Amino acid sequence: MDRSVAPSQQEIEKIEFAKAQTTIFSSGIQCHSILQDDCKVVKMEIEFQAGSKFQDKALIAAMVNNLILEGCEKYLAYEIASFFDNEGAFLDTSCSADKASVVLHCLERSIPKLLPYLQEVLSTANFPQNEIDTYLKINAQKFEVNREKVGWVARNEFMEELLGQDHPYSWKVSASNYKEVQREDLILFYNNRYKSATFQVYLSGKVTTEVLQTVENVFNQKGIERHGVSEVMMGNENNVSDVKLIEKKGAIQSAIRLGAVTINRSHADFPALFVANTILGGYFGSRLMSNIREDKGYTYGIGSGVIHLEGLSYFIVSTEVGAEVTAATLKEIEFEMNQLRNVLVSQEELKLVKNYILGNIMKGFDGSFSAMARFQMLNHQGLGYDYYQNLIQEIKTMKAEKIQAVARTHMNYATLKKIVVGKL
Numbered sequence: 001m002d003r004s005v006a007p008s009q010q011e012i013e014k015i016e017f018a019k020a021q022t023t024i025f026s027s028g029i030q031c032h033s034i035l036q037d038d039c040k041v042v043k044m045e046i047e048f049q050a051g052s053k054f055q056d057k058a059l060i061a062a063m064v065n066n067l068i069l070e071g072c073e074k075y076l077a078y079e080i081a082s083f084f085d086n087e088g089a090f091l092d093t094s095c096s097a098d099k100a101s102v103v104l105h106c107l108e109r110s111i112p113k114l115l116p117y118l119q120e121v122l123s124t125a126n127f128p129q130n131e132i133d134t135y136l137k138i139n140a141q142k143f144e145v146n147r148e149k150v151g152w153v154a155r156n157e158f159m160e161e162l163l164g165q166d167h168p169y170s171w172k173v174s175a176s177n178y179k180e181v182q183r184e185d186l187i188l189f190y191n192n193r194y195k196s197a198t199f200q201v202y203l204s205g206k207v208t209t210e211v212l213q214t215v216e217n218v219f220n221q222k223g224i225e226r227h228g229v230s231e232v233m234m235g236n237e238n239n240v241s242d243v244k245l246i247e248k249k250g251a252i253q254s255a256i257r258l259g260a261v262t263i264n265r266s267h268a269d270f271p272a273l274f275v276a277n278t279i280l281g282g283y284f285g286s287r288l289m290s291n292i293r294e295d296k297g298y299t300y301g302i303g304s305g306v307i308h309l310e311g312l313s314y315f316i317v318s319t320e321v322g323a324e325v326t327a328a329t330l331k332e333i334e335f336e337m338n339q340l341r342n343v344l345v346s347q348e349e350l351k352l353v354k355n356y357i358l359g360n361i362m363k364g365f366d367g368s369f370s371a372m373a374r375f376q377m378l379n380h381q382g383l384g385y386d387y388y389q390n391l392i393q394e395i396k397t398m399k400a401e402k403i404q405a406v407a408r409t410h411m412n413y414a415t416l417k418k419i420v421v422g423k424l
Contacts, residue, residue: 015362015392017385018371023212027220032375033203033212036368042108042211043369045202046122047376050100050193053168053311057185058177063135064189065095068102070131073124077131080121089114097169098310098380100193108206115218123195127186140178150248150421151320154255161244162259162314162417169309200379204372243330243418254326254422258333259316262410264308265381271394272406273306276340278353279403280304280411281317285352287336288317296332298325310380315411323423333413340407344400354395361392
């Protein structure tokens with residue numbers, strides 16, 4: 001084998017989708033499932049409308065999600081953890097801007113024993129004061145460490161710079177927030193967003209008929225009131241801005257974040273924007289990586305992406321570079337964005353990127369867990385599986401002229417919000 005010669009490329013003709021089946025329980029709960037017969041494990045994600053955009057104080061949404069398994073009316077935190085550990089199960093939580101989830105991984109045979117217990121914990125969580133105090137102490141200490149890291153500061157500042165201080169997506173954490181949280185804040189958020197609110201269930205793996213029946217029986221119990229939630233938010237217009245510098249004395253690196261509100265997956269231009277972003281900074285062989293990492297040696301990594309929230313989407317470029325080359329890096333980012341706008345992509349590069357994207361889509365449906373993650377994205381965005389069919393067709397027939405036109409419309413360096421933390 002000659003390792004100096006790249007393997008031949010093979011065009012992807014067709015991608016098979018493992019599609020989710022949706023069951024609506026008599027209580028109104030939607031349960032989405034994908035069966036993988038050769039798997040003995042079940043992954044269950046219970047998803048609530050309880051992201052940070054719904055909180056009235058900073059930290060509340062994340063704290064409720066982190067502490068919901070740390071004690072309830074019948075059980076202490078160590079008892080809950082021990083119960084699931086003894087069954088070989090794994091419990092986790094996650095919280096984003098839009099959603100909050102509790103995730104269970106376990107063997108299919110353990111579902112009848114675990115679900116009633118989990119339902120009891122989730123419906124009677126009581127947020128013990130000692131657990132709150134411990135959480136605040138640990139995370140306040142982490143905050144003091146993180147605020148010295150240029151990358152963390154840039155992430156903490158970026159959404160406020162992009163959307164404005166009062167936007168529901170632009171929560172910024174400060175040291176004082178850790179002193180303002182009260183137990184009553186957590187209980188109120190929990191009552192409104194978990195205990196009395198609707199949720200959806202996502203099941204993947206060994207999802208047998210018996211598993212579905214158990215899930216329905218457990219979550220159809222009386223005494224849980226549920227109501228729908230529908231909040232939609234829009235971003236502000238992108239205005240020309242200078243670089244916002246947050247200077248860190250003695251910094252040997254600078255963190256760079258550039259971004260703008262952009263189109264979502266439903267827009268006709270999105271497939272071309274998806275390809276343009278991949279070319280610019282969406283994979284390891286991208287132009288930003290080739291120029292700023294491989295050629296210039298300014299960074300270990302740089303990338304760009306289009307991030308999709310329920311209320312809006314935004315384009316972002318992010319990296320950390322040597323403090324002495326911050327200005328030079330910004331110039332190279334501008335250069336590469338202008339190249340996309342002014343010079344047609346070569347057929348060789350376009351073919352490579354098309355195959356990369358199609359391969360990633362195929363990989364995203366490899367196994368029920370991955371396929372369910374893809375379905376969740378579609379469900380959050382109000383899209384169907386035809387989105388992927390259309391995206392694949394658009395990518396396969398994409399022309400360089402279309403990419404250039406979309407880059408000129410949606411990728412303008414001059415209108416990006418720009419943050420530098422470190423030195424400029």
